[in-house]
Amino acid sequence: MTSSPQPVISLEAIRFRWPGQSVDLIDIDELSLKPGEHLFVRGASGSGKTTLLNLLAGVHAPTDGVVRLLGTDLADLSASRRDQFRADHLGVIFQQFNLLPYLTALENVTLSCAFSDRKSKRAGEGQDITSTARSLLDALNLAGSLHDAPVNKLSVGQQQRVAVARALIGGPEILIADEPTSALDADNRDRFMDLLFREAEAQHCTLVFVSHDPQLADRFDHQISLRSVNDDMDPAQATGVAL
Amino acid sequence: MNLLRIALKSARFRRTNLLLTVFTIAISVTLLLGVDKIRKESKSSLLNTVSQTDLIVGARSSPTNLLLYSVFRIGNATNNVTWETYESIAAREEVAWTVPISLGDSHRGFRVMGTTSDYFDFYQYGNGRPLVLSSGEEFVGVYDTVLGADVANELGYAIGDEIIISHGLVSVDFADHDDKPFTVVGILNKTGTPVDRTVHVSLAGIEAIHIDWNEGGRSAVTLTAEQALKLDLTPTSITAFLVGLENRAQTFRVQRSINDFSGEPMSAILPGATLAEFWRTISAIEQVLFVISGFVLVVGLLGMLTTILSTLNERRREIAVLRSIGARASHVVSLILLETLMVVIAGCVAGVGLLYGLLLLARPIVVRRSGVDLAITWLDSTQLLIMGGVVLGAALVALIPGIIAYRRSIQDGLALKV
Numbered sequence: 001m002t003s004s005p006q007p008v009i010s011l012e013a014i015r016f017r018w019p020g021q022s023v024d025l026i027d028i029d030e031l032s033l034k035p036g037e038h039l040f041v042r043g044a045s046g047s048g049k050t051t052l053l054n055l056l057a058g059v060h061a062p063t064d065g066v067v068r069l070l071g072t073d074l075a076d077l078s079a080s081r082r083d084q085f086r087a088d089h090l091g092v093i094f095q096q097f098n099l100l101p102y103l104t105a106l107e108n109v110t111l112s113c114a115f116s117d118r119k120s121k122r123a124g125e126g127q128d129i130t131s132t133a134r135s136l137l138d139a140l141n142l143a144g145s146l147h148d149a150p151v152n153k154l155s156v157g158q159q160q161r162v163a164v165a166r167a168l169i170g171g172p173e174i175l176i177a178d179e180p181t182s183a184l185d186a187d188n189r190d191r192f193m194d195l196l197f198r199e200a201e202a203q204h205c206t207l208v209f210v211s212h213d214p215q216l217a218d219r220f221d222h223q224i225s226l227r228s229v230n231d232d233m234d235p236a237q238a239t240g241v242a243l
Numbered sequence: 244m245n246l247l248r249i250a251l252k253s254a255r256f257r258r259t260n261l262l263l264t265v266f267t268i269a270i271s272v273t274l275l276l277g278v279d280k281i282r283k284e285s286k287s288s289l290l291n292t293v294s295q296t297d298l299i300v301g302a303r304s305s306p307t308n309l310l311l312y313s314v315f316r317i318g319n320a321t322n323n324v325t326w327e328t329y330e331s332i333a334a335r336e337e338v339a340w341t342v343p344i345s346l347g348d349s350h351r352g353f354r355v356m357g358t359t360s361d362y363f364d365f366y367q368y369g370n371g372r373p374l375v376l377s378s379g380e381e382f383v384g385v386y387d388t389v390l391g392a393d394v395a396n397e398l399g400y401a402i403g404d405e406i407i408i409s410h411g412l413v414s415v416d417f418a419d420h421d422d423k424p425f426t427v428v429g430i431l432n433k434t435g436t437p438v439d440r441t442v443h444v445s446l447a448g449i450e451a452i453h454i455d456w457n458e459g460g461r462s463a464v465t466l467t468a469e470q471a472l473k474l475d476l477t478p479t480s481i482t483a484f485l486v487g488l489e490n491r492a493q494t495f496r497v498q499r500s501i502n503d504f505s506g507e508p509m510s511a512i513l514p515g516a517t518l519a520e521f522w523r524t525i526s527a528i529e530q531v532l533f534v535i536s537g538f539v540l541v542v543g544l545l546g547m548l549t550t551i552l553s554t555l556n557e558r559r560r561e562i563a564v565l566r567s568i569g570a571r572a573s574h575v576v577s578l579i580l581l582e583t584l585m586v587v588i589a590g591c592v593a594g595v596g597l598l599y600g601l602l603l604l605a606r607p608i609v610v611r612r613s614g615v616d617l618a619i620t621w622l623d624s625t626q627l628l629i630m631g632g633v634v635l636g637a638a639l640v641a642l643i644p645g646i647i648a649y650r651r652s653i654q655d656g657l658a659l660k661v
Binding site: 102 | 256
């Protein structure tokens, strides 16, 4: 991986509070991730993890500070341009219920390309989008017989792997995962993490991984921890430390 | 995969709820179109009560009054027309045919009408449909009678039965023409017009039963039915008469000359125009019905709104997933609108299907019971306009859940409320 001078993600003096709140939910002075670097965000529920992901995904705007993705200041984009930016450059994996229940596994994966010309172009390079989606699902150890199954026929572990394939198709630069392993048992969790890392590396993708599980932190280059507002009323409850 | 396909697949996933909504909309649309259909059919049925008749002539009165007593047998004539005047007008060269009408008596609540056999040849209703006998034949003898379908049906008469005609419109024992019974010789087919409720006899018959009567009561001298036959039974006056012209273009000229007739004061009316005027005065009822079915539609749309709002909660995850892969908030709104439009259009199509199904089923029954032949035609412009209004209304209603979904998806961001 050639290191580029331009960081994939850069946060400068980020503060966020909901309207009417007296304390900042998020307070990060500086954070910068270069291509191929991965970030682990640790925090209990209520610590603002999801809010941080929403800031990174451009769904919410920070109260203060600059969120720069791939050199673009998200504040410079209109709401619909930010949505388009997310469609083109990000992949998102949730804790659970990542998939649309009325589509098959394969359709869920290719759906990512429906909202992004960039992704469909990149996924369609050399072969058609469906074949790309199938090879991704294969790489994530999802048996071919399950590709065309309705997703509610899949186990939770299988569903999460379909979600990874959907997030990765079309080669987004940034992959955001919000506790994707919380519904998995230890065995499944480790295998899931292996696959996630392998595929993220294969696509040169920067991974932002949120979890309350400190056991997973070792795999990451960078870590930050968010302290819960509920645990601690210290106004500087969240700290961003690039280790 | 485009938004429409996503909307279709999503809707299919939640089809039970949506099908119920489609059904609700379908019923409202059927009701609305059905009321419109009934309104039009009853209007055309009323307007076609008498057809091919160019003028109706009676003693001077308001056009509606003349129409009511001569065609609908409602109310009474203010005066009669003398036989001489009738004959002089009937003899005019512009006049192709005339049918005299003599009213005033009744039989067990049904009006008795004296006329000639020309009535069976020239009276037409609907779209130029002639009267047809379902059994028997036209009257020939003085004491013969031809019954309308309802009269025969309700009173259980058959060919050969004898009936007694009452003097005046109320059946009172001492005012019965019981010395001169009439024999049923024919029964007419159902027409859906006042003809069904009429007892037809010859003018001579009317004359015969009144020959030994003075104004309002029997005279001292009574004549038997046989004795009456030997006398001259030419009437001295009639109530009104229908006129068919050689050339329709002359209608207004003939009407004016009858209205200006110097011999006696008379009114000539154009049945079509007067019927249309009459319709306007009674169509308020139909409008009320229409308003009510409009409200039913509003209830249907509100039901749809409720269903869609209730599905918003279960669709919250779906929307968050779509947002996470880059769907704009406007995509979310479009998804809701698309779904609503699909439901409403399906509802309209099902409603129209239901309407035609019901029309096909009801058609033979309605013809038998009221004589009205329901025309099964394509949707006319009003009905298409109604459906366009339904779809537009639904799209407006769908903006409510659309805006809620939009605001919620902005608020929720990528958070999944599990």
